[in-house]
Amino acid sequence: MGHPLLLVQLLVIIVVARVIASIARRFGQPAVVGEMLAGLALGPIVFGAIAPAWQQQLFPLQSLGGLQSLSTLGLVLFMVVVGAELRVPASAQGGLMRPAAWIGALAVVLPVALALGVAPLLYGEYAPPGISRLAFALFFATACAITALPVMARIVKERGMTDSLPGRLGVAAAAVADVLAWIMLAFVVALISAHGDWVPFWRTMIGLVLLLALTWFVLRPLCARLLARHAPEGNANAAVLAFLLAGAFGCAAITEWLNLHAVFGAFLFGACLPRDDRLLHKLIERVEHVTVATLLPVFFVLAGLSTSSQMLTGGAGMALLLVLAVSVVGKLLGGTAGARIAGQGWRDSFTIGSLMNARGMMELIVIKVGLDAGVINSAMFTILLVMAIVTTMMTTPMVVAFYGAARDVAMRVSSSR
Numbered sequence: 001m002g003h004p005l006l007l008v009q010l011l012v013i014i015v016v017a018r019v020i021a022s023i024a025r026r027f028g029q030p031a032v033v034g035e036m037l038a039g040l041a042l043g044p045i046v047f048g049a050i051a052p053a054w055q056q057q058l059f060p061l062q063s064l065g066g067l068q069s070l071s072t073l074g075l076v077l078f079m080v081v082v083g084a085e086l087r088v089p090a091s092a093q094g095g096l097m098r099p100a101a102w103i104g105a106l107a108v109v110l111p112v113a114l115a116l117g118v119a120p121l122l123y124g125e126y127a128p129p130g131i132s133r134l135a136f137a138l139f140f141a142t143a144c145a146i147t148a149l150p151v152m153a154r155i156v157k158e159r160g161m162t163d164s165l166p167g168r169l170g171v172a173a174a175a176v177a178d179v180l181a182w183i184m185l186a187f188v189v190a191l192i193s194a195h196g197d198w199v200p201f202w203r204t205m206i207g208l209v210l211l212l213a214l215t216w217f218v219l220r221p222l223c224a225r226l227l228a229r230h231a232p233e234g235n236a237n238a239a240v241l242a243f244l245l246a247g248a249f250g251c252a253a254i255t256e257w258l259n260l261h262a263v264f265g266a267f268l269f270g271a272c273l274p275r276d277d278r279l280l281h282k283l284i285e286r287v288e289h290v291t292v293a294t295l296l297p298v299f300f301v302l303a304g305l306s307t308s309s310q311m312l313t314g315g316a317g318m319a320l321l322l323v324l325a326v327s328v329v330g331k332l333l334g335g336t337a338g339a340r341i342a343g344q345g346w347r348d349s350f351t352i353g354s355l356m357n358a359r360g361m362m363e364l365i366v367i368k369v370g371l372d373a374g375v376i377n378s379a380m381f382t383i384l385l386v387m388a389i390v391t392t393m394m395t396t397p398m399v400v401a402f403y404g405a406a407r408d409v410a411m412r413v414s415s416s417r
Contacts, residue, residue: 005060005063006063006066006067008058009058009059009063009067010070010294010298012042012058013038013042013297013298013301014293014294014297016038016041016042016297017034017035017038017039017297017300017301018293019038020034020035020037020038020041021033021034021035021038022034024037028396028397029392029393029396030151030154030155030158030360030392030396032151032360032361032392033360033389033392033393035296035297035300035361036300036303036360036361036364036385036388036389036392037389038297038300038301038304039297039299039300039301039302039303039304039305040304040307040385040386040389041304042055042059042301042304042305043301043303043304043305043306043307044305044307044308044309045304045307045309045382048309049309059301059305064302064305067298067301067302068302070295070298071295071298071299071302072262073295074291074294074295074296074298074299075262075263075266075296075299075365076248076249076252076262076263076265076266077245077248077266077287077288077291077295078266078288078291078292078295078296078361079263079266079267079270079365080244080248080266080267080269080270080283080287081270081280081283081284081287081288081291082149082150082267082270082362083266083267083268083269083270083271083272083273084270084271084273084279084280084283085149085150085153085270085280086149086175086178086179086267086270086271096168096169096172097172098342099169099173099338099339099342099343099344100169100172100173100175100176101173101176102338102339102341102342103169103170103173103176103335103338103339103342103352103356104172104173104174104175104176104177104180104338105176105177105180105338106334106335106337106338106341107145107147107173107177107330107331107334107335107338107353107356108145108177108180108181108184108334109334110330110331110333110334110337111141111144111145111326111327111330111331111334112141112142112144112145112184112330113330114144114326114329114330115137115140115141115143115144115145115326115330116137116138116141118322118326119133119136119137119140119141120133120137121322122136122140122319122322122323122380123136123137125315125319125379126319126376126377126379126380126383127375127376127377127380128374128375128376128377131192131374131375134191135188135191135192135375136375136376138184138187138188138191139185139188139192139370139375139376140376140380141184142181142184142185142188142366143363143366143367143370143384144323144326144327144330145177145180145181145184145330146177146178146181146359146362146363146366147174147177147178147181147331147356147357147358147359147362148174148358148359148360148361148362148363148392149171149174149175149178149362150360150361150362151358151359151360151361151362151392151395152170152171152174152355152356152358152395153171153174155355155358155395155396155399156170156171156355159396159399159400159403161399161403164403165344165348166344166348166351166352166355166403167355169339169342169344169352170335170351170352170355170356173335173338173352173356174355174356174358177356178362181366182264182267185366185369186208186260186264187205188375189259189260189261189369189373190204190205190208190258190259190260192373192374192375193259193260193373194259200259203258204258204259204260207254207258208255208258208260208264211251211254211255211258211265211268212268215251215268215269215271215272216272219247219251219269219272220272220273223244223247223272223273223274224274226240226243227240227273227274227276227279231279233278235278235282236279236282236286241286244273244283247269248265248266248269248270249266250265250269251265251266251268251269252264252265252266252269253265255268261369261372261373263365263369296361299364299368300364302368303364303367303368303381303385304385306368306371306378306381307378307381307382307385308377308378308379308381308382316379316382316383319380319383320383320386320387323383323384323387324387324390324391327357327359327387327391328357328391328394331353331356331357331391332350332353332354332356332357332398333353334353334356335349335352335353335354335355335356335357336349336350336352336353337349337353338352339352339353347402347403350398350402351399351402351403354394354395354398354399354401354402355395355399357391357394357395357398358391358392358395359387359388359391359392360388360392363384363387363388363391363392364385364388367381367384367385367388368381
């Protein structure tokens with residue numbers, strides 16, 4: 001009886017996600033914004049409020065196990081591609097690495113500092129019982145510090161900024177920020193999972209260090225040799241693709257066993273793959289397209305089902321405004337300050353700061369990890385989900401405003417010569 005319902009759920013999820021994603025693109029927004037909104041729409045805040053009986057029939061609690069398994073599979077496959085995409089562009093090597101490091105570091109440090117300052121105001125209402133103030137504050141700070149490299153890279157490409165200085169610096173800085181934020185998240189999740197006992201915490205951290213050594217010193221050269229021999233043009237055959245998937249699932253299983261999330265292991269495996277654009281193209285073609293079309297919408301809907309209608313009551317509105325202020329101001333000023341310190345002009349600096357504000361799906365993955373780990377309640381999850389959608393929607397108009405103005409000035413100067 002469960003299989004027909006699962007198929008109906010998948011039908012509804014995929015259709016709704018595609019329709020709303022298409023609408024979002026018509027308004028100049030990345031498709032991921034529409035997919036996140038689709039998850040929110042099928043949750044208790046929209047569908048559950050309009051037709052609660054129908055929503056319960058479509059998504060009964062006992063049926064969510066199958067969707068959860070598909071969601072985990074989608075996350076693992078997606079994070080492999082994200083890890084493979086995590087690279088400093090060739091055009092950003094050398095002279096641009098230092099400014100990218102400044103931008104990425106300050107775009108993490110400033111939102112973290114602001115978030116740590118306001119976390120005590122949110123702790124009483126939005127931390128589950130038994131979670132320490134430190135764990136809640138550190139997780140909240142990490143959630144505010146995330147930048148979504150995949151979404152940013154797509155915005156840069158869609159706006160024709162791939163070869164521009166702000167575009168190259170933004171992508172390189174996002175790579176730096178992502179690494180810092182994922183390190184923070186791994187530390188926080190390990191701290192939460194230990195439940196105040198330092199022995200499990202250190203066991204998790206030592207296991208993570210050993211996994212890092214395994215991926216970097218064993219799997220990385222092994223993958224390089226395998227791909228050089230069997231896929232020299234990046235065109236991996238079925239056997240090579242099976243090896244890559246096995247490596248991804250193995251690393252994901254190890255991080256789950258370490259009481260971290262499967263996404264960490266998948267991300268590490270993807271990051272250890274050779275920096276070969278042809279291989280990346282094939283991974284996107286064979287893995288990411290199917291994953292994005294079928295499995296990730298399931299993750300978005302499960303996230304939407306985890307939201308709370310408390311978002312519409314009490315002081316949640318003020319909490320949302322506070323979270324938005326911390327997130328937007330921290331990213332915009334941090335990225336802008338880093339670019340200015342690195343010697344960029346004001347308009348380019350604000351363009352880069354605007355790009356750093358893109359969060360997208362990476363934010364959603366982080367807050368779902370936090371919800372599963374029990375460090376935030378469903379009300380805070382809802383607030384952070386709305387923050388992720390709003391800040392991602394803000395990115396393209398802000399970039400158009402700053403980068404378009406800067407390009408117009410440059411064209412006027414060029415035409416006057």
